[in-house]
Amino acid sequence: MTENRPQSHTEDTCSQNIQRLLKHAYAPETPDADFATRVANSLQAAALERAAMVKTSRPANTEHRAARHQHASAGNDWQTTMLRVGSIAALFIVAIGMFYGLRPATDTLYRDGDLVWIDGRAYTPAETKGPDGFVPAPADRINETTADVMRLVSTRGLTPRQLADPPTLQKAAVGDTISTSDTTRRRVTLPDGSVLYVNINSEAKIVGNRHVSVDRGEVFVEVNPVGELDPESGQESRQRFVLTTPGQEIVALGTKFAVDVRQQATRVQVTQGKVAISPVAASETTTNTNSHTSQSATTLVAGQQLTARKDALSDIAPAPPAAHELDWTRDLAATARSPLIPANEHTGGSLVVVDTQGQDVKLSLRNYHIDVYIEDGFARTTIDQTFFNHMPSRQEGTFYFPLPPDASLSRLAMYVNGKLMEGGMAERDYARQVFETIKYRQLDPALLEWVDGSTFKMRVFPLEPRREKRILISYTQRLPEMFGQLRYHFPAGYTMDQVRDWSAQIKIRHGDNWQWQSVSHAFDSKTEQDDLILTAKGHDIRLDRDLLLELTPPQSYTPQATPxxxxxxxxxxxxxxxxxxxxxxxxLPPRRERRDWILLFEASGDRDPIVARAQVEILRSLLENAEHHDTFSLLTAGTRMHAWRPQASDATPENITEAIAWLENSHLVGAMDVERAYRAIAPLVDSATNPTIVHCGSAVPILGEREDSKLVELLPNTAEFVGVGVGKRWNRDLMKLAAERSGGFFTQINPDEDVSWRAFELLGKLNTPRLLNITVTxxxxxxxxxxxxxxxxxxxxxxxxxxxxxxxxxxxxxxxxxxxxxxxxxxxxxxxxxxxxxxxxxxxxxxWAKLEIQRLSALGLLENKDRIIALSKSMYVMSPFTSLLVLENDAMYEQYQVDRGRQDHWAMYDAPREISVVEEPTTDVPAPNDTSDSA
Structure with a gap:
């Protein structure tokens, strides 16, 4: 028996460590397989060595294994402690690894049927005699355990999140004609698996299996690289894809290209691969795929464009960025992909109350008006909406409204007993306290808070029974712009219920001679002085489409223009x-350059499955749009590095599919070692001709060197660095420094964005000149x-x-x-x-205030909290530390020392100061989606 004595400091520390290990075992991570093997082997070897020290024989039956365990426990204190550490640590490795099938037993070292791994081989505890009490494990037992482990891993989210099956899309047949109006666009799968996008006011006919004819309008084709076997040589070659227009024939293999047919001219832009363009007689435009004209053809490669007419071809010219020219395909492509994150249930705005059963209920929407003012590349948007509380009791409502990521919310107003009350800006915690105080007194406050990067939440109390509630919200934003063309996008729906009265007015200051186009809504246009006014309205409609508007000024910027x-x-x-x-x-460059891609995928433990899936989709998009003569190397980085293949591979569809499947099964484990990752990249750069490094992840170093400047020095000078920070936590300074040093690029992409399109945009930027580290003095x-x-x-x-x-x-x-x-x-x-x-x-x-708040936040959010609050309150720009608060009357603003909303907002939406209170009888209570006219 062991001697009873107080625990030493060493033993106490040991017990605390064991408790920590057991605590973490309840939320295990999957370790690197090689690391876990080495640790498990070492611990098991130590246990075997300790058991060999016991001076007694070892029967092979289960009863004696229990006696052996009891005998080991009766050793000296130091030996007992070490065995405890070894056993519990082994248990911890098992819990976090789940690769090895070890399960703890209370009275034996191992249970019958368990797997034990020694030197990389699987064994089972022996019921029969053996030199070490073990026999090799049967293959079926190993396979069974491996299957169990993989099921556990897949359900625990230790790999990139799996996407749902994409929606089934329409497949066109030979002989079909695809026509669109001025408000519709189409995306169809062709008989050979190629994909055809058709813009507004266009018409295309499916002539053959790999033959399309376009008589008018604009199309974009993603050609499926179908191969055929040459019976003589036995080698596979790609089948040609033919697209004919009036007077021209375009022949492609596996490529992507856009064609615009209008005014007796055909404009062709190639975004991937190459095409051959040649004139063709009218009688030959309906020939089959293999009978194209033999007249001299002009070859166009990725990044180039030209315009062909019946009598001549224009000079080959650099093409604008593909993401700009093909922006009209963006929403069509998104509908063909499974969403990474489900659509926000409150897109477009919703007012939710809790019914008597404790369930969330959306209030019906009576009126919904969008008022937009555009000037000098900026837009002010006001949403004026009226909800109706159909319930027979007073309610507290929660209004959710996701805004565009770059929007700056500046106005909240609400009608209280028919009177317009402007919201005041207040410190967030104080505003919440005031709201709760007033709510307790059964008065009429409203509180709007910033939930996250783009979602706002407003609490409204009370919502009187059978009464309307009218709310106004305004925000400003800088509009996306490319070559002078502006794009306005309002997230109007997808989840909103039916609305009784819908309307929109868009005013473009000094826009009387601007060109405009909307594929989402039918607008009427007029001019007032030199302003352009667009209006639209509807009755009893569902808001199932975003509002999209493209604006082109008369003197828009072109690539050939002077600064x-x-x-x-x-x-x-x-x-x-x-x-x-x-x-x-x-x-613009004369043509798209060939690249040797070196793709670094972070697979460390801080990458949750959704973020990791976003990284997968980003790299997928980059590779699927890379040139076929490009090469790529793929590495995953964490505590250790893993390469998909030891050598670079061609960017073929087959290789890309295999590489993405490999990424999808990568395990998210360990701490990120940026130093090791960058050192592993160097040999790949040395063997490449035109290397481009793409670091996809956070770039936050945990292990190894952590100083940004020293890490950047590890990157070879001969490689272009592209940093893609995925998620909200990323090392911007490191990626910025590496990009500027190499003349590369860096950006941030969040999982809630259209990550595939963002990657496509990124590739377009890499193929055009980039001005970095801009300052203006x-x-x-x-x-x-x-x-x-x-x-x-x-x-x-x-x-x-x-x-x-x-x-x-x-x-x-x-x-x-x-x-x-x-x-x-x-x-x-x-x-x-x-x-x-x-x-x-x-x-x-x-x-300016928005930009200054962003600058102060980047310098230190908490360190600059007071300055951010003061600027937010004085300029009426929402920040993470402030909220908008609506009170019932002027006296309450004075009582709680909340500044009343300002009246000098830019292009302030003109709302009436007073309105009639609309209240309906409690009989014949309509359903939440009832859209009948009020009495």
Missing amino acids: FASFATTFHDGSQYLQLRYWPHLS ADNHATGDSEFRLFETSLSAGESICAIARYESSATLPTQVTVRGNLDGQPFVETIPVRQVAPRAEHLPRM
């Missing part, structure tokens, strides 16, 4: 603001608040720089500003004289 700039200014609260919008001249070398704040610090060809500075109202504006950056690894400097400054740009103050 130009515009300035605007305004005064506000004792300050003067100056805005620069600048389109630099960045020449004035000739007076202003510092502090007078420095320019930029919306983006990098851009590609076709995009513009937008920067805003704030000065004292008495200050003299600078006479010139200087734009600096890094263009393809070389310094970029442009000096721009400040002239023709447009006045009364009233959107500037709050846009």
Whole structure:
């Protein structure tokens, strides 16, 4: 028997460690297989060695194994402690690994039927005699355990999340004609598996299995690279795909290209692979795939375009970024993919109450009006909506509204007993406290809070029974722009119920001679002075489509245009603001370059399955749109590195499919060692001709070197670095430093975005010149608040720089500003004289405040909390620390010292100060979706 004595400090520490191990065993991770094997082997070897020290014989039956365990427990204290550590640690490795089938027993070291791994081989505890009490495990036992483990791993989410099966899409047959109107677009699968996108006002006919004829409009084709076997050589070759237009024939193999037929001309742009374009007689335009004309053909490769007419071909020219030219295919492509994250159930806005059964119920929507004001590349959007509480009792409602990611919410207003009450900006915690206090007194408050990056939540109390509630929300945003063309997108629906009265008005300031197009809604247009006004309305409709609008100014920027700039200014609260919008001249490359891709996929334990799936889809999109003569190497990184193949592979569809399947089965385990990952990349770069490194993950180092500058030095100078930060936690400084050093690029992609399209956009940016690390300074070398704040610090060809500075109202504006950056690894400097400054740009103050809040947040959210709150309250720009609060009357604003909403918002939506209170009888209570007219 062992001696009873107090536990030593060592034993106490040991017990605490064992408790920690057991605690973590309840939420295990999957370790690297090699690491777990080595640890398990070492522990088992130590246990066997300890057992061999026992000076007694070992019968092979189960009863003696129990006696052996009891005998080992009766050893000296040190030996007992070490055996406890070994046994419990082995248990922990088993719990986190789940690869080895070891399960703990209370009275024996191993239970009959369990698997024991020694030196990488599986054994079972022996019922018969053996040299070590073990016999090799049967193969079926190993396979059974492995299957159990894989089922456990797949259900525990230790690999990238699996996508649901994509929706079944329409498949066209030979002889079908695909026609679209001015509000419809189509995506169909062709008989050979190729995919055809058809834009508005277009018509295409399926002539043959791999033959399409386009008479008018615009199409985009993703050609399926179908192979056929040559009976003589026995080698496989790709079948040609033919697209004919009036007067032209386009022949492709496995490629992607766009064709636009209008005004007796055919414009062709190739985004992947190459095509041959040749004139063809009208009588030959319906021939089969293998009888195309033998006249001289012009070859067009990825990144090029030309326009063909009956009598001549234009010169081959660089094509604009594919993501810009094919933006119309974006929503069509999204419908063909399984969503990574389910659609937000509150898209477009919803007002939810809890019924007597404790279930969430959406209130019916009576009126829904969208009012948009667009000026100088910015938009103010107001949603004016009226809900109806169909329930016979007073309710508290929660209003959810997801906004575009770049939106800045600045106004909340609500009608209280028929009177318009503007929301005031207050510190978040104080606003919530005031709301609860007033709610307790059964009065009428509303509280709007920032839930996350793009979702806002507003609590409204009370919602009187059988009464309407009208709410107004306004936000501003900078519109996406490419080559001068603006795109407005309002998330109007997909989940909203039917609305009785819907309407929209969009005003484009100084837009009377702008071109506009909407494929989502039928708008009527008119002009007022020099403004363009678009209106639309509907009755008893479902909001099942987003509102989309494309705007093209009369002098939109083109790739061949010379640089130009515009300035605007305004005064506000004792300050003067100056805005620069600048389109630099960045020449497009003559053709798309070949690349050797080196793809680094983070598979560490901090990558949850959804984030890891986003990384998979990003790399899939990059590879599927890479050139077929590109090569790629694929590595997963965590504590250890794993390569898909030891050598680079061609970017063929077969290789891409196999590589993605390998990624989908990668285990998310261990800590990220960026140093080891970057060192592993070096040999791959040395063997590549034109290497491009794509780091997809967080780039947050946990193990190894953690200093950004030293990590960047590990990257070879001969490789272009592309950093893709996936998720909200990423090392922007490291990716930015590496991209600037190599003339590469960096960006952030979140799983709730269309990650495949974002990757497609990224590839387009990589194939055009990129201006990085942009700064804008004035000739007076202003510092502090007078420095320019930029919306983006990098851009590609076709995009513009937008920067805003704030000065004292008495200050003299600078006479010139200087734009600096890094263009393809070389310094970029442009000096721009400040002239023709447009006045009364009233959107500037709050846009500047938004940029300043972003800058302060990046410097340190908590460290700059007080400054962020003060700026948010003074400028009425929502922040993570502030909320908008609506109170019942002016006296309550004074009582709780909440600033009343401002009346000097840019392009403020004009709402009546008072309205009639609409209340209906309690008889014949309609259902939540009832849209009948009110009495």
